[in-house]
Amino acid sequence: MPKRNDIQKILVIGAGPIIIGQACEFDYSGTQACKVLKSEGYTVVLVNSNPATIMTDPETAHRTYVEPVTAETVAAILAKERPDALLPTLGGQTGLNTTVELNRMGVLDAYNVELIGADLDVIRKAEDRGLFHQAMARIGLEMARSSIATDMEEARAAAADIGFPVIIRPAFTLGGTGGGVAYNPEELETIAASGLEASIIGQIQVEASILGWKEFELEVMRDKKDNVVIVCSIENLDPMGVHTGDSITVAPVQTLTDRQYQRMRDAAMAVMREIGVETGGSNVQFAVNPRDGRMLVVEMNPRVSRSSALASKATGFPIAKIAALLAVGYTLDEIPNDITGRTMAAFEPALDYCVVKIPRFAFEKFP
Structure with a gap:
């Protein structure tokens, strides 16, 4: 188009x-x-x-x-x-x-x-924890056991049902703002109250702990013709429990078998289609149990994220530029690949090298 x-x-x-x-x-x-x-x-x-x-x-x-x-x-x-x-x-x-x-x-x-770039239905389905959980259930993808809470009473009941430790994930926030891991009722009171305040819709997800699981991210783009490309796969060196933005990360993934990776690719594409992203990029996050390989969907961001910048640098694939072109009507097979000069953006980048991101914490600014 x-x-x-x-x-x-x-x-x-x-x-x-x-x-x-x-x-x-x-x-x-x-x-x-x-x-x-x-x-x-x-x-x-x-x-x-x-x-x-x-x-x-x-x-x-x-x-x-x-x-x-x-x-x-x-x-x-x-x-x-x-x-x-x-x-x-x-x-x-x-x-x-x-x-x-x-x-x-x-x-x-x-x-x-x-x-x-993204309509309101897409934003709501991806960012509202309850709607996202329902969407994943519809396409047969597993998420960690969780409950949605809109007040402290519901948060306490959810934590009592699931059992400590629990992960608190506020809706419509970035960088883990307002969220955290509660190991006991006292920590739950503090973190849940912070999460409810941080969320613009006053909603948190109280989730069973998957601390210690391996964490992965896929940067995915989709256009109106349903062309989907996995721009980059990223593995977090730190396990679940360390926010992906604060973790040492490696691209492409290192510890998945080809079968596991293909399963994750298929899941990411299914997530894009179910949520309805069709004119841009998204970041889909997964957790994998290192003992038995069980895979869970963690969340997705229907927007440019910190990982998008890393994926762009790692692959040379200008995610934001292509997302903007998709938003104004182009499709992936119409956008030239700046790196090769011969192929189109519908061709997935292939890495024959590794890229490592190590976070730098500015302790002089934040003592």
């Missing part, structure tokens, strides 16, 4: 300031996307609250608003600029949460703004 000509102006939401649980490597992705949308002839309007980014340089977008990334601010910009479309998937969790709030306020309908 050729690019869409029924939209001319696109508003891109940036990730905001570089703080724990918010911006991460999204500047890298957002800059890629803004530049490619400009080169395709679209008018690009950017909102980002962090002036110390490449994304907010004057040449990146046609118009840049260095304003707080909140629903109220973005609503005012929508009223002034009247864009045809909104691209929320490059602003990380901030972009998705702001978009959900804009829809709740009725702003998107009022100004007739179309969501591209």
